[in-house]
Amino acid sequence: xxxxxxxxxxxxxxxxxxxxxxxxxxxxxxxxxxxxxxxxxxxxxxxxxxxxxxxxxxxxxxxxxxxxxxxxxxxxxxxxxxxxxxxxxxxxxxxxxxxxxxxxxxxxxxxxxxxxxxxxxxxxxxxxxxxxxxxxxxxxxxxxxxxxxxxxxxxxxxxxxxxxxxxxxxxxxxxxxxxxxxxxxxxxxxxxxxxxxxxxxxxxxxxxxxxxxxxxxxxxxxxxxxxxxxxxxxxxxxxxxxxxxxxxxxxxxxxxxxxxxxxxxxxxxxxxxxxxxxxxxxxxxxxxxxxxxxxxxxxxxxxxxxxxxxxxxxxxxxxxxxxxxxxxxxxxxxxxxxxxxxx
Amino acid sequence: xxxxxxxxxxxxxxxxxxxxxxxxxxxxxxxxxxxxxxxxxxxxxxxxxxxxxxxxxxxxxxxxxxxxxxxxxxxxxxxxxxxxxxxxxxxxxxxxxxxxxxxxxxxxxxxxxxxxxxxxxxxxxxxxxxxxxxxxxxxxxxxxxxxxxxxxxxxxxxxxxxxxxxxxxxxxxxxxxxxxxxxxxxxxxxxxxxxxxxxxxxxxxxxxxxxxxxxxxxxxxxxxxxxxxxxxxxxxxxxxxxxxxxxxxxxxxxxxxxxxxxxxxxxxxxxxxxxxxxxxxxxxxxxxxxxxxxxxxxxxxxxxxxxxxxxxxxxxxxxxxxxxxxxxxxxxxxxxxxxxxxx
DNA sequence: TCTAGCACTCGGAGGTTAAGAGTGCTAAAA
DNA sequence: TTTTAGCACTCTTAACCTCCGAGTGCTAGA
Numbered sequence: 001x002x003x004x005x006x007x008x009x010x011x012x013x014x015x016x017x018x019x020x021x022x023x024x025x026x027x028x029x030x031x032x033x034x035x036x037x038x039x040x041x042x043x044x045x046x047x048x049x050x051x052x053x054x055x056x057x058x059x060x061x062x063x064x065x066x067x068x069x070x071x072x073x074x075x076x077x078x079x080x081x082x083x084x085x086x087x088x089x090x091x092x093x094x095x096x097x098x099x100x101x102x103x104x105x106x107x108x109x110x111x112x113x114x115x116x117x118x119x120x121x122x123x124x125x126x127x128x129x130x131x132x133x134x135x136x137x138x139x140x141x142x143x144x145x146x147x148x149x150x151x152x153x154x155x156x157x158x159x160x161x162x163x164x165x166x167x168x169x170x171x172x173x174x175x176x177x178x179x180x181x182x183x184x185x186x187x188x189x190x191x192x193x194x195x196x197x198x199x200x201x202x203x204x205x206x207x208x209x210x211x212x213x214x215x216x217x218x219x220x221x222x223x224x225x226x227x228x229x230x231x232x233x234x235x236x237x238x239x240x241x242x243x244x245x246x247x248x249x250x251x252x253x254x255x256x257x258x259x260x261x262x263x264x265x266x267x268x269x270x271x272x273x274x275x276x277x278x279x280x281x282x283x284x285x286x287x288x289x290x291x292x293x294x295x296x297x298x299x300x301x302x303x304x305x306x307x308x309x310x311x312x313x314x315x316x317x318x319x320x321x322x323x324x325x326x327x328x329x330x331x332x333x334x335x336x337x338x339x340x341x342x343x
Numbered sequence: 344x345x346x347x348x349x350x351x352x353x354x355x356x357x358x359x360x361x362x363x364x365x366x367x368x369x370x371x372x373x374x375x376x377x378x379x380x381x382x383x384x385x386x387x388x389x390x391x392x393x394x395x396x397x398x399x400x401x402x403x404x405x406x407x408x409x410x411x412x413x414x415x416x417x418x419x420x421x422x423x424x425x426x427x428x429x430x431x432x433x434x435x436x437x438x439x440x441x442x443x444x445x446x447x448x449x450x451x452x453x454x455x456x457x458x459x460x461x462x463x464x465x466x467x468x469x470x471x472x473x474x475x476x477x478x479x480x481x482x483x484x485x486x487x488x489x490x491x492x493x494x495x496x497x498x499x500x501x502x503x504x505x506x507x508x509x510x511x512x513x514x515x516x517x518x519x520x521x522x523x524x525x526x527x528x529x530x531x532x533x534x535x536x537x538x539x540x541x542x543x544x545x546x547x548x549x550x551x552x553x554x555x556x557x558x559x560x561x562x563x564x565x566x567x568x569x570x571x572x573x574x575x576x577x578x579x580x581x582x583x584x585x586x587x588x589x590x591x592x593x594x595x596x597x598x599x600x601x602x603x604x605x606x607x608x609x610x611x612x613x614x615x616x617x618x619x620x621x622x623x624x625x626x627x628x629x630x631x632x633x634x635x636x637x638x639x640x641x642x643x644x645x646x647x648x649x650x651x652x653x654x655x656x657x658x659x660x661x662x663x664x665x666x667x668x669x670x671x672x673x674x675x676x677x678x679x680x681x682x683x684x685x686x
Numbered sequence: 687t688c689t690a691g692c693a694c695t696c697g698g699a700g701g702t703t704a705a706g707a708g709t710g711c712t713a714a715a716a
Numbered sequence: 717t718t719t720t721a722g723c724a725c726t727c728t729t730a731a732c733c734t735c736c737g738a739g740t741g742c743t744a745g746a
Contacts, residue, residue, distance in 0.1 A: 241594040
């Protein structure tokens with residue numbers, strides 16, 4: 001059954017009023033908020049209908065109505081009019097990126113923190129590694145008599161290192177040999193294609209050196225895997241404690257969000273411009289009172305990760321979504337710029 | 344005024360019972376818990392005295408008594424008998440250190456997490472950089488046409504890198520030159536003595552190269568500073584939400600603990616074996632209902648950092664202190680071992 | 687110095703009531 | 717057919733009351 005124009009307006013008004021006040025919305029109050037003149041009784045009959053259809057919920061008989069997640073869904077999908085950003089708001093977001101450290105990991109981490117302070121929500125920034133990322137450089141560096149550091153630089157600017165203890169004496173000659181070998185065989189290679197098989201084949205090629213260098217090749221494989229898995233930064237989880245509507249479950253929610261694989265499965269997009277998961281739409285019951293909003297960002301024209309936030313169901317979507325999108329765009333541009341990754 | 348033996352026993356019993364139950368302790372219950380036989384009335388008169396002297400507090404007239412922070416202090420300083428660890432407990436702590444990554448940063452971070460899971464408290468692990476730490480190696484690595492990575496390895500196993508964008512073309516020759524130069528001038532140098540002045544003097548020595556290399560020298564200085572400042576890892580802050588006696592202030596507490604300088608000033612020891620700050624003894628009112636327990640750990644015979652935890656005032660000090668000390672010892676031994684830093 | 691007895695205090699649980707907000711229904715008006 | 721006004725009804729919340737029990741403080745006697 002389709003919603004009539006008046007019912008749409010009423011639903012939208014209920015959602016917006018509820019977002020503002022957090023209280024169940026009654027017909028009398030609503031009558032004053034609508035742009036057209038109808039009596040509370042009329043509104044009541046429409047509200048009864050919206051309730052029947054599942055757009056509204058009723059905490060108890062003598063209270064007003066609260067939008068159900070279906071109501072929010074309808075609002076976000078078709079009723080909401082996004083509020084465009086003002087010049088000042090743009091400037092404010094721009095100023096969040098006072099880049100001190102161009103390291104992309106740090107940048108993502110800092111971005112998550114800034115966004116969390118700005119929105120008063122828990123935020124997540126993630127990077128997915130595009131399929132085109134290659135190994136730019138591998139370097140073995142002597143760190144002690146039996147200790148070396150393997151440093152890997154990827155073409156998207158990500159840098160990782162790993163310490164390895166060796167069971168042989170590290171000499172300058174060995175270092176030079178290995179670096180030449182590793183860069184010849186691995187430099188320029190697509191990170192996703194560095195498999196255990198390939199590592200094994202390299203190990204065989206090394207012949208007599210195989211025994212001493214295999215641990216390093218394994219370390220390289222692990223570094224590739226680490227880079228390929230991307231990163232997830234959660235920030236400002238404690239901000240969720242500000243919302244007492246998220247009742248006692250915040251603890252479970254925060255504990256849950258500390259797990260990387262949860263974040264990974266939650267903050268995944270499939271080509272949408274943005275995505276909102278409202279309350280009970282979430283799989284996990286810890287998120288039943290929260291909404292998750294996310295949007296992708298692009299680096300050099302390619303999708304490079306996700307920027308998202310977790311807040312109470314009752315957040316100002318019409319405001320937060322354009323803000324988040326602008327934030328993601330700014331982040332993407334900055335990364336594109338820093339790492340000369342223009343298309 | 345000195346405490347008589349009986350008063351000591353009563354105070355200790357009150358503290359221990361309160362730690363167990365979390366409820367105010369009454370004279371009747373107490374009479375059953377004491378090792379000697381006295382009537383509740385006798386206990387009451389002693390309790391009245393302890394109350395007068397400030398060792399006990401009274402939530403309201405008709406409730407039992409609760410130890411004040413002075414009472415806890417007396418208990419911890421002179422009444423408490425630490426419970427030695429069982430074989431099983433030792434094994435359990437040992438098993439927390441299932442080292443995957445010997446990187447000392449990761450190790451500290453993992454240790455904080457493991458300790459937090461084990462104790463159900465928020466935990467902090469920190470490393471202070473001993474005055475004897477030297478630069479083991481500096482390495483400039485080309486990462487792109489105009490981008491280089493500076494990698495620094497310190498003698499205590501800490502590794503840091505920094506990305507620098509240069510305004511000149513990075514050639515192999517320049518890299519080689521700089522690495523030779525940097526390691527000759529900086530290798531083996533005490534990290535604490537790398538000052539802006541020294542960096543400036545190096546810059547002058549470089550003569551015509553000065554212009555292009557100065558940004559790298561600055562990066563090196565910053566890396567030294569970073570390493571010298573040490574690290575602080577907070578873990579399991581959300582564990583504090585389990586204790587509802589920490590009432591609504593947990594939010595402020597957690598927000599506060601996110602600030603590095605707060606942690607830094609809080610987790611500082613001055614040669615003690617362990618240190619406990621109880622409730623209101625803390626400077627900040629966010630910590631008024633919490634206790635902070637910390638103990639140092641040694642690497643290669645030298646103090647290398649702090650292991651600490653934050654929990655409700657009512658934690659089992661007699662158990663937690665030896666556990667924390669054993670944990671710190673294990674952590675220190677492991678780090679000593681990994682980085683061959685035996686004295 | 688310790689103990690038994692007793693009056694006293696206070697907080698919490700449980701029940702009751704009154705106020706207020708908001709609904710649903712019905713009948714009349716547009 | 718749709719909208720409106722009126723009214724009875726429901727349910728929550730806050731305030732108030734009362735009672736019970738735990739625990740104390742005091743006093744007199746052992």
